[in-house]
Amino acid sequence: MRDYNHKELYPNTKQLSSSQVLDFIRNPSDFHVTWVMGVREEPSQPMINGSVFSELFAGATGEERKELLSLLRPRRLIDTYLAALKVLPNIPPQFCEVSIRAKVGSWKVRVTPDALLAEQYEIIENKTGQKPWDQERCNFDQQITMQAWAFWKKYGVPPKRIRLNWVNTSLHSTKVVESFVTRRTMTSIKRMDALVQTVIEHIEAGDFTSSLY
Numbered sequence: 369m370r371d372y373n374h375k376e377l378y379p380n381t382k383q384l385s386s387s388q389v390l391d392f393i394r395n396p397s398d399f400h401v402t403w404v405m406g407v408r409e410e411p412s413q414p415m416i417n418g419s420v421f422s423e424l425f426a427g428a429t430g431e432e433r434k435e436l437l438s439l440l441r442p443r444r445l446i447d448t449y450l451a452a453l454k455v456l457p458n459i460p461p462q463f464c465e466v467s468i469r470a471k472v473g474s475w476k477v478r479v480t481p482d483a484l485l486a487e488q489y490e491i492i493e494n495k496t497g498q499k500p501w502d503q504e505r506c507n508f509d510q511q512i513t514m515q516a517w518a519f520w521k522k523y524g525v526p527p528k529r530i531r532l533n534w535v536n537t538s539l540h541s542t543k544v545v546e547s548f549v550t551r552r553t554m555t556s557i558k559r560m561d562a563l564v565q566t567v568i569e570h571i572e573a574g575d576f577t578s579s580l581y
Contacts, residue, residue, distance in 0.1 A: 376478075378571070379404055383469075383476040386514045392567045393510070393580055400576035413441050418496045421449055421535060422482055425456065425494055426464035445537055448544060452535045455545045459483045459492065470521035475568050479518035489528040491515050494535065501534040506550040510560075516552035517560040526557055 378384050392399040401407050411419070420436045428436055437446050466484040470477045483492035493512065495501055506512060512530055519527045534546045566580055 377403075382474055383478055384568075384571075386477065386479040386511065386518070389477060389514065389564055389567050390510055392570070393563065396570065396576045396578065396580070404576070414497055417441070417445060417537070421452075421494060421496050422465065424449060424453060425459070425482055427461035444539070448535065448537055448541075451544045452533075456494075456533055459485075468515075468518040468522050470518040472521075472564055472568055477514075477518065477564060479515055481515050484519075486519075486523065489519075489523075489525070491519060491527050491530045492533070493530065494533045496535040496537055498536070498538045500536075501532065501546065501548065503548050503550070506530075506532050506548040512550060513552055513556055513560050514564075517557050517564070520554075520557050521561075526552055526554065 372385075374380075376383060378388060388399070388403055391402060416439055420439050423436055424433065437449075440446055440449065463485055464483050465480055467478050467480045468484065470479065481491045482494045485492070493515065509532075512532065516526050516530060519525075528551065530550050530552070532548045532550065534548070536544060536546065563580065570576070570578065570580070
C-alpha cells in the first residue's frame with residue numbers, strides 16, 4: 369500500500385494533510401486524540417477498499433496489482449473494481465496522487481486528489497462505497513472544496529472543473545460508475561481559506577476544545 373508519510377505531517381512538522389484539517393473541523397477533541405496523542409485506529413475495511421482503488425487507478429501493475437486485489441473484502445469487489453477501471457479514463461500515472469502543498473503563513477497543507485490535470489485546470493477524485501453520491505453531495509462536499517482551495521492557492525485560479533467518479537460497491541448496483549462534475553465559487557474557496565487559517569490558529573494556541581462553528 370502507498371506510504372502516505374505521516375512523519376512529514378503535524379505534530380512532527382508544521383504541515384497538515386487535508387484529512388487532518390477536516391478532522392479538526394469536525395471535532396477538535398477527536399483531532400487531539402488522533403493526531404497529538406497518536407491514538408489512531410486501524411483502517412476499516414471500507415477505507416482499505418478505497419485505498420486499493422486509488423492505487424489501481426494510479427496504474428498499479430503486475431505483482432503489486434495482484435497484491436492490492438487480494439486485500440479487497442468482500443471478494444466480489446475485484447470484479448466491480450476491474451469493471452470500473454475499464455470505464456474510467458486512463459490517466460497517466462504521473463498525474464495521479466500528486467500532492468498540492470498550499471502555504472498558509474509558516475504552515476503548509478498537503479492536499480492529494482486522485483488525479484491532478486493542472487494544464488486542463490481539472491481535478492479528478494474517486495469515491496468507492498455504498499452510500500450514494502449525487503450532484504448535491506458533490507457540490508457541498510468539504511474535501512472537494514479543500515481541493516479547489518489548494519488548487520487556487522498554488523495556481524492563483526480555481527479549477528475549471530472537478531470530476532468525481534463514484535464506484536458503487538452495492539451488491540445490487542446496476543451502474544458500476546457514476547460521474548459528476550462540480551466546481552467551487554471564489555466565495556466558497558475564500559470561506560475555506562478562512563476556516564483553514566482558523567484551524568491553524570487553534571492548533572498554534574493549543575486549543576483543541578473550542579468548536580469552529
